[in-house]
Amino acid sequence: AQKVTQAQTEISVVEKEDVTLDCVYETRDTTYYLFWYKQPPSGELVFLIRRNSFDEQNEISGRYSWNFQKSTSSFNFTITASQVVDSAVYFCALFTTNAGKSTFGDGTTLTVKP
Amino acid sequence: GAVVSQHPSRVICKSGTSVKIECRSLDFQATTMFWYRQFPKQSLMLMATSNEGSKATYEQGVEKDKFLINHASLTLSTLTVTSAHPEDSSFYICSARGQRGGSTTGELFFGEGSRLTVL
Numbered sequence: 001a002q003k004v005t006q007a008q009t010e011i012s013v014v015e016k017e018d019v020t021l022d023c024v025y026e027t028r029d030t031t032y033y034l035f036w037y038k039q040p041p042s043g044e045l046v047f048l049i050r051r052n053s054f055d056e057q058n059e060i061s062g063r064y065s066w067n068f069q070k071s072t073s074s075f076n077f078t079i080t081a082s083q084v085v086d087s088a089v090y091f092c093a094l095f096t097t098n099a100g101k102s103t104f105g106d107g108t109t110l111t112v113k114p
Numbered sequence: 115g116a117v118v119s120q121h122p123s124r125v126i127c128k129s130g131t132s133v134k135i136e137c138r139s140l141d142f143q144a145t146t147m148f149w150y151r152q153f154p155k156q157s158l159m160l161m162a163t164s165n166e167g168s169k170a171t172y173e174q175g176v177e178k179d180k181f182l183i184n185h186a187s188l189t190l191s192t193l194t195v196t197s198a199h200p201e202d203s204s205f206y207i208c209s210a211r212g213q214r215g216g217s218t219t220g221e222l223f224f225g226e227g228s229r230l231t232v233l
Contacts, residue, residue, distance in 0.1 A: 035222070043205060045224040091157065095222065101148060102209070102222060106157045 002027040004094050006105035013082050014113050021077045021108045023092030029053075034068065034075045035093040039107070045091070051075065082112045117141060118210045120225030127198055128233055135193045135228045137208030144210035147191040148222070149183060152205040164191055188212070198232040205229050 003026040013019045025034065036048040049059065051068050059066050063080045079086055092105040117140040127133050137147060146165050150158040162178075164170040164185035172178045180202075182194040191210075195202050208225040 037224070043229065044226040045207065047224070093222075100146065101160055101163055103160075104158045109155075 002029070002032075002094055002096055002099060002103045004092050004103050004105035006090075006092055006108050008108045009106070010109045010111070012111045012113065015084060016081050017112075018078060018080050019082050019110065019112075021079075021090050021092075021110065023075045023077065023105060025073050025075065025092070025094045027094060027096055029096040029098045031098075032094060032096040035091075035095065035102070036066065036075075036077050037091045037093065039089040039091065041088070048077075048090075079110075082110075084112050084114055086110060087112045118144075118208065118223045118225045120208055120228055122228060123226055124229045124231075126231045126233065129199050130197055132194055132196045133198055133230060135195075135206055135208075135230075137191045137193070137210065137225050139189045139210045139212060139223070142210075142212045142223075143188040144191070144212040145188065146211045147185055148209045148211075149181070149191075149193050150207045150209070152207060152227075154205075158207060161193075195230065198230070200232045203230055203232045 005024045007022055032053045034051045038046040038048055049066055056068050065078045067076045089107045089109050091107045093102045095102040119138045121136045125133055148163050149161045151161050152158050160173050161176045162170045162172045162183050164183050166185050166188050170183035185191040205227050207227040209222045211222050
């Protein structure tokens with residue numbers, strides 16, 4: 001069985017603060033992919049990043065960065081200098097080739113106040 | 115990049131009618147498509163997985179006669195909500211996984227979602 005846990009249901013920060021969204025996953029498969037998606041109020045899912053299980057390199061893309069640690073089964077997402085437009089629900093997801101399907105966390109609602 | 119298009123984005127129908135939602139992969143061959151349902155302020159719940167040319171595999175608790183899924187081609191999958199009732203009102207999202215450049219990617223591409231309201 002596979003599982004994704006996003007322990008933070010809601011986070012509220014003030015603009016320009018840094019914020020980290022946690023994601024912990026469970027799987028017995030050795031080959032898997034981890035994703036982060038953003039869902040703004042309009043509802044569509046916006047792809048942010050994909051990481052495969054063999055690539056533990058952390059990644060930075062502008063104000064976004066991701067910390068993948070297999071030892072703790074975590075794939076955390078940090079937004080630096082948050083902006084109001086970052087307000088959205090963020091989902092972490094796990095896809096395993098054996099199962100052939102994705103499992104989503106419950107999502108973290110991020111509110112960035114001006 | 116790859117694009118998955120979903121149509122319609124919003125649909126309102128009367129109770130008892132059937133509604134069809136289309137999911138198209140625009141620039142790649144989608145060998146597998148997934149249909150999700152999302153209730154307000156909740157996560158995405160996988161309803162079914164469909165592989166091109168074969169019957170969809172439904173998740174436990176999902177009525178296959180209620181939610182008909184067809185994946186007749188490598189670029190199109192449809193979800194038909196039959197005899198819709200108000201409790202079927204939800205946000206339905208498709209995603210596709212396919213082959214680009216000869217290799218199967220683990221990346222999933224999502225449609226924009228379809229909001230169904232049954233009166």
